[in-house]
Amino acid sequence: MRWSQTLIPTMKEVPSDAEVPSHQLMLRAGLIRQLMAGAYTYLPLGYRSIRKAADIIRQEMDKAGAVELFMPALQPIDLFERTGRKEAFGNVLINFPIRRREHELHMALGPTHEEVVTDLMSKLINSYRQLPITVYQIQTKFRNEERPRFGVLRTSEFLMKDAYSFGTSVEQLDESYQKMYDAYCRIYARCGLEYIPVEAESGPIGGDASHEFMIPAENGEDSIVRCESCGYAANLERADTGRKQPELAGKSSTTEVATVETPGMGSIEAVAEFLKIETSQMIKTLIFLADEKPVGVLLRGDHEANEGKIRRALNVTELEMADEETIKNVTGAPVGFAGPTSLKCAFIVDHDVAAIVDGVTGANEVDKHLTGVNPGRDFEVQETFDLRDAENGDPCPRCEGTLSFVHGIEVGHVFKLGTKYSSALEAEYLDEKEKRHPLIMGCYGIGVNRIIAGLAETCHDENGLIWPMTVAPYEVELIPLNVKDDDVMKHANSIYEGLLAAGVDVLMDDREARPGFKFKDADLVGIPLRVVVGGKGLKDGIAEVKWRKGGDAERIPLADVTNHVAELVREEKNRM
Known part of the structure; x- marks a missing residue:
């Protein structure tokens, strides 16, 4: 295909409404245009x-x-x-x-x-x-x-x-x-x-x-x-995560459970700030409906529940957060004050909760929390589960490594x-x-x-796209430096026809434009192989062949260019 006979509307500036590299480059390289949002x-x-x-x-x-x-x-x-x-x-x-x-x-x-x-x-x-x-x-x-x-x-x-x-x-x-x-x-x-x-x-x-x-x-x-x-x-x-069921660390604590007033403080962050403790010291009690039955899920205050893991641990089909009425029925309090010590439903416990000593949790009373709460002493823990989202640094479940x-x-x-x-x-x-x-x-x-x-998004540099050979719009871009020069065009056309006959997808930039302009567009659209005909090379009887992904240009005799480039294309496609 000749550039002058197709439609490649390249853009020099980055569109202001394009947020990520793939969007910017696909617009700038003339791959797409927006009709409306999402189309x-x-x-x-x-x-x-x-x-x-x-x-x-x-x-x-x-x-x-x-x-x-x-x-x-x-x-x-x-x-x-x-x-x-x-x-x-x-x-x-x-x-x-x-x-x-x-x-x-x-x-x-x-x-x-x-x-x-x-x-x-x-x-x-x-x-x-x-x-x-x-x-x-x-x-x-x-x-x-x-x-x-x-x-x-x-x-x-x-x-x-x-x-x-x-x-x-x-x-x-x-x-x-x-x-x-x-x-x-x-x-x-x-x-x-x-x-x-x-x-x-x-x-x-x-x-x-x-x-x-x-x-x-x-x-x-x-x-x-x-x-x-x-x-x-x-x-x-x-x-x-590769976390295992820990020992119940708080069993031997001598701290007594105490009730503290926490007026209007229904969030983990608010209670932790009020009591001057880390959120990791909190025991968060979430109430779910599991196959329509209420169940509590205990997590450390700084962790996020993972509903898939909870569903599997409970061996249920349907899982959703409980409504306010259900929460009040099983806790005796509105949302934000649930705790395990007097919960009127079954509950399951995340591994990390068992390691908490003298924790803080809801008192199942409005505007009240409990301090000095210890798993295994103040509420029963027979088994713990992996119930939270994984985090950086967690142990790998398959080996001795860590997760990132x-x-x-x-x-x-x-x-x-x-x-x-x-x-x-x-x-x-x-x-x-x-x-x-x-x-x-x-x-x-x-x-x-x-x-x-x-x-x-992932195959580009500061100049434009870098296509893999197998899905590039064209495999080779042929650039005659001066299309008004009959000798340049004679050799360029010969290479062009030879590559087509060899089954190579080739785009020839036959525009009347400065070499620098053509090279910038070539970098932008990112065709894998570039063949340049003209200038000093033509006088020496050679063309320059260069990979878009980098490396030095090869100087190939004009008579050998077609076979050489066709072989490079075949080798690259076979490699993939």
Whole structure:
């Protein structure tokens, strides 16, 4: 492609409304333009990269045995009502009524396709002999993002590869899951991404395995907890700590429990400041509804509850914070004054609480707290659990190392669905004994746009983008220094035609512009290999070949340039 015949509207200045590098660079390099908040047009360079990423995804999905189909974005709302996700999605689900003749139909724009694919399989799968099967598509999804930002990292319309596996057993699900996990690793490696597979919280319907694939990035919105010693990684919702059940340190304390007046002080911080103690000396008592039954959760005052861990410790399906009336019923006081010493419900205790000596906690009376409270002496502790969010410096659950945090951008998620959707939508199969069972499902998603944005966020320098060869809009940029010079253009055109014939994606900057202007644009758009024809090199019968990622330029005889560059491209693509 010749630059003059395509559309590459580069920008010299950083757009004032672009917050992160990926947004700034994708605008400046002419990859995207915004239509409205949360909706972007992909210009030729951006769309070429999107298509190349999608091609890699297709190749690896096919290699893993998945079969491609294409489902409607427009979906009937009753599917979401049958699975309960109309309410679960809330305002995120874009849905609306339409009229067809005398009828009114209620539709939704698909935020994902679990309902549609399960409904499809309920009509097509009858026997265990048809299973297992994994299907996938690359399709536009729609979600009413409340705060679209960071360019194409958070939008209301985005391109996603979603795959769904169906089987007869947990063993078939495990096998499908592993195939998708391995395929994802190959996809991200081929796209040139640094990625971290992290254990993720599946929720009550997710089975026993769920992984997110994260790109480490300073501006990533997700927190990744990891151990550099052994490679353990998990998102904050799922991250375990290696803390063990400690001895009850306060059992031998001689300090007596005392009641102190704390008027209007219902927060940990307010009480700690009033009593001149650290928040770590406080015992925080939270009241949850676990499968609709009240239960207390005891944490150190400076720690945050992790609902996934609490749900697993209690072995319940539903967990939510209790309402004010429930809290008053089990504590005898309003919110902010709960404590374990006279609680009218069961409670569980985090590991760190057991180590507190002479702690402070709510008195289960309005405007009152207790001091000198010791676990094991003043309230019973038979077992402790990991119930809080992981923190920097916590012990690793897998080795002797410690945990640390890094920010990340999520680009994919694989998880086990079980039978939630198949049961709701009556997607069943007949076994060998002609008995009906719900299909066992897995779900596997990749944000195609996020692959490109993630690369832009992490693969750049002060001058612009630095594309990996496999997803670069073009593999080679050819720059004739003076397009008015017939000799320059004769050699440039010969190299251009030769590279095209060799199957190389080449962009020739045939604009009438100064060399410095062209070089700045070349750095900005970030094509991996640059070939420069003209100037002193032409007099010496050579062209300069240089990698965008750095290093010295090679001086290659003009007659050898085509073969040399084509071989460099092949080697780089094979390396990935």
